Amino acid sequence: MRLVVRRWKEGWRAPRYDVFEVEADPSESVLDLVERVSLKLDPTLTFEHACHHGVCGACGMVVNGVERLTCVTRVGDVARNGVILVEPLHGFKVVSDLVVDKSRMFSRYPDDTRTLERVAAQVEKLWDCVECGICYSACPVACSYPSYLGPSVLAWAFHRAVEEGRVPAPVASRSGVWSCHAAFDCSEKCPVNFQPGEKIMRLRRLLLRGAVEVV
Amino acid sequence: MRRVVVIGGGVTGAAIAYDLSLRGFRVTLLERGSAGSGTSGRTHGLLHSGCRYVADVEVARECYSENQILRRIAPYLFEKNGGLFVAITEDDLRYKEFFLEKCEEAGIPVREVSREEALRLEPNLNPQLKAAVVVPDGTFDPLKVILSFLASAKKYGADIRLYNEVRGFRVGGGEVKAVKVLDKVSLREYELEADFFVNATGAWANKVASLAGLHVPVKPSPGVMVALDGRIGNMVFNRLNKPGDGDIIVHHRGTSVIGTTSWVVSDPDEVTAPKEHVELLLRRGAEMAPIVSRMRVKAVYVSSRPLIGQAAQTGREISRSFAIIDHSSEGVSNFFSIIGGKFITARLMAEKMGDVVCEHAGVTAPSRTAELPLVPYWHFYG
């Protein structure tokens, strides 16, 4: 098995691609493979990970050209001719190797962000959206327009709009729902089927109908 | 201002950085990987009610009290849906009286419910269940809790350095003078001086302490967890019996996690999940919730508890569930290690660690982490 990793460190002029030859089991996750390389072959390899079971959103990477949560992506399902190429997510500034700076997503959260969804009278649930940033990486607008609020943040705003009949002004501005090109790559690549693209469209319709207030 | 270096960016190190920053120390936290990339990220995400530990009432009480504090300081981080302890076999049923008695002794509010009620609350439970008790469990996304502690530490001035690995120490005159660090972001090696050093590297605590010629009696004890592709309930499913393998199913976001097993290793960097453990978890999980056998497995993961070895129990008794090791008995006066505990007792562990550092520094500021609201995780960025 050959793991190819895009490397970049502070001060480098250009990225570099490193090749690691490793034993791998087709049923293990791409993340486990990357972690093993960092433990056995190159301790300077940096990447983000925490839960290893698809709930925290830390481990998003571009694997053989496609955005994925690497902890729930099996080696055998994505390797091509025994090769796996991992690169950092697009649409964010690279910090080091596979680590990107996700502040363009998190810094857009309003202070009263609701992290819990009420699914029944007595039942609370953290939103399915794991805040991985994959939808930004997949979105042609987010990748070329840095002030775009981005798919997941707008999808959350849609839920707030439905619940409260209100959205903050930036959501209804040029950097908000009106920038979306309806490419739906976000929904296509979202690992939890949160459907940010569809939610942006629905929020637009609510705004056009005057069904939500802009505050 | 007194400088403290905290080593380890798991939940324990994050909470210590917060506690000490609040008390006026200048804190630098060093973590070799990303936040929560050790054991803390890889847990069930169970906000224990304490009921699992009722065999030791003191430990159970400690859990319940932290459970209540966390709900208060960060309600937005936890799915507060409670849990159920269910008896499936006659043997389970025999544990019930003891269990209820001990819960009462520990002051944990629990309520026995009928079989029908339990199945109405959680239709995926085994319909053959013989008894059910509702308890104040909850669940969480571990990374978001860790990031909230880190964001809170940052707010009070802590310098959080991820991808900064401790490679050695400069020791002299009965003290650690500086820590030697490899910064993996800039590929630079540097030394950092401080007045105090706190080793919060969990299962790695002995590996790190040995770089300073010191010893920590930690026994890395891995456990396997299996995440299902789908969510089969809301309240945590616990087997009503003594804690054992495969007796918890925890639900959060879109998944349910079955846990766990337990063994001991010498190096937490050399751990993989044995196939038999996965089979055992699925079988035991299906005893509580038969639907488990029809679900696809989304992920198998493993991490190591920083279990306390024998020797530490003769040391300073801060708590029955965790240990703070003051290395002055080994000739180093400003270096402390902390091991044991649980994810959800990290705040308390940090408070006690903070007390120890304050005592050595002659600082009287009390811990304030139980009162102040935690800063939400998204403030860690930007």
Ligand SMILES: Cc1cc2nc3c(=O)[nH]c(=O)nc-3n(C[C@H](O)[C@H](O)[C@H](O)COP(=O)(O)OP(=O)(O)OC[C@H]3O[C@@H](n4cnc5c(N)ncnc54)[C@H](O)[C@@H]3O)c2cc1C
């Ligand atoms: C299988 C399992 C399930 C669990 N489930 C739960 C649960 O549901 N609820 C609960 O409350 N508790 C649970 N626990 C217990 C809990 O996860 C741990 O007690 C807790 O996470 C330990 O945190 P820590 O910060 O002490 O250690 P860690 O999270 O391991 O942090 C130590 C950090 O030190 C870093 N480090 C190591 N070496 C160096 C170095 N040289 N330089 C810099 N940094 C270094 C590591 O990368 C790591 O991030 C579980 C434990 C296991 C094993």
Ligand code: SF4
């Ligand atoms: S909407 Fe989907 S892709 Fe976007 S951050 Fe949330 S989980 Fe990730």
Ligand code: FES
């Ligand atoms: S490590 Fe948490 S989603 Fe992959």
